[in-house]
Ligand SMILES: *[C@@H]1O[C@H](CO)[C@@H](O)[C@H](O)[C@H]1NC(C)=O
């Protein structure tokens with residue numbers, strides 16, 4: 001019998017989950033000894049054909065797909081999230097069980113380990129039922145994950161849900177390790193919805209279910225989140241911290257894979273004209289603005305932001321899809337001072353090659369939604385942040401950015417032009433020296449941990465070794 005390890009990787013069907021997990025798949029296959037089957041939903045599989053080209057680079061990497069149970073023409077947008085998760089449970093789960101059982105009965109290379117997304121807990125249960133080892137991979141920061149683990153505690157203490165009319169600046173007790181740090185407004189966004197809401201229940205249940213896995217993988221690094229990792233440690237027999245994943249990929253495989261991941265699966269072609277523009281700007285002078293691929297922005301906020309950027313007098317590069325802009329009255333609706341200020345000091349592009357922009361010497365700041373992926377990319381590049389968080393783990397990430405790591409500023413929940421202007425001035429000038437001191441220190445830790453002898457480098461070796469023990 002063939003004794004080579006065969007890992008089945010199952011991501012949650014969303015870009016922010018698929019990309020880091022493909023990155024992990026590449027790292028495992030780079031060893032040449034580990035076989036990986038990457039299981040996307042049929043819907044994603046047919047749209048991510050570019051990813052499948054990675055099989056040429058990594059011969060032990062295979063892509064397969066499974067139904068998410070929704071009809072082909074279903075829109076699958078964020079608002080249908082509850083529908084998606086219930087159909088995954090009812091349709092995908094039995095299909096997954098069949099696939100895994102077939103693999104051990106019929107295939108010449110049975111699956112020896114499942115790596116399941118931390119919010120696809122059905123896979124943990126199926127794998128355990130069939131006697132296959134299973135590791136969970138959660139794509140959030142450790143600080144946010146820990147707050148999710150504390151949700152039952154917060155409910156018990158009567159602190160949830162946080163109503164819109166409550167004092168949002170009140171400190172939250174009940175998340176050990178974050179006393180005196182966490183205000184109500186810093187809690188994950190789901191804390192603002194009703195406790196019986198399916199979305200809230202989903203995260204509550206999935207988080208606890210994760211502990212049934214035999215280990216946990218996190219895209220973070222020890223030096224960044226040591227205090228919180230120590231709270232998570234008793235819940236798992238093992239935690240592999242292997243972040244920042246993109247930087248680890250660069251260190252272990254080279255530049256090709258992270259670059260292909262960030263351009264391949266993006267729906268928008270990289271607008272490389274912005275790199276030439278950056279080349280012509282002074283060192284560290286540009287604020288890069290991007291709210292990720294999922295950001296939903298009202299026109300009102302958008303205009304406030306734009307005024308703030310122009311009024312700050314600083315240079316800016318704004319990656320924003322034109323369809324977000326042109327919804328209302330188009331160009332005519334844009335005030336003259338904005339047009340002029342932008343012509344003088346700014347550039348708007350549909351999409352920018354984010355990691356390259358952050359690494360560019362002209363880039364001096366990042367106005368971000370604080371998604372974990374963007375936060376890590378900014379840390380690696382040593383670019384301090386201004387955070388305007390929206391959903392998921394962003395509320396808590398931005399609190400850590402500003403108050404714990406002190407590598408940026410947090411404008412959560414306030415979006416008027418004068419706040420934006422003041423924050424940009426502070427980040428780029430008045431408060432810069434202090435922020436850059438911690439930024440430089442943390443950026444160095446991030447780069448060191450993925451190099452030989454670094455913690456994430458070592459943890460990946462441990463993961464590879466453990467997967468190899470069949
Ligand atoms: C993957 O599927 C999800 C829904 O299941 C959808 O929201 C997302 O846009 C898809 N991504 C791609 C690149 O197909």
Ligand SMILES: *[C@@H]1O[C@H](CO)[C@@H](O)[C@H](O)[C@H]1NC(C)=O
Nearest residue numbers: 019020262292293354373374
């Ligand atoms: C991280 O997020 C940025 C912005 O949303 C995107 O451009 C980039 O491709 C993402 N990278 C990965 C590895 O997901």
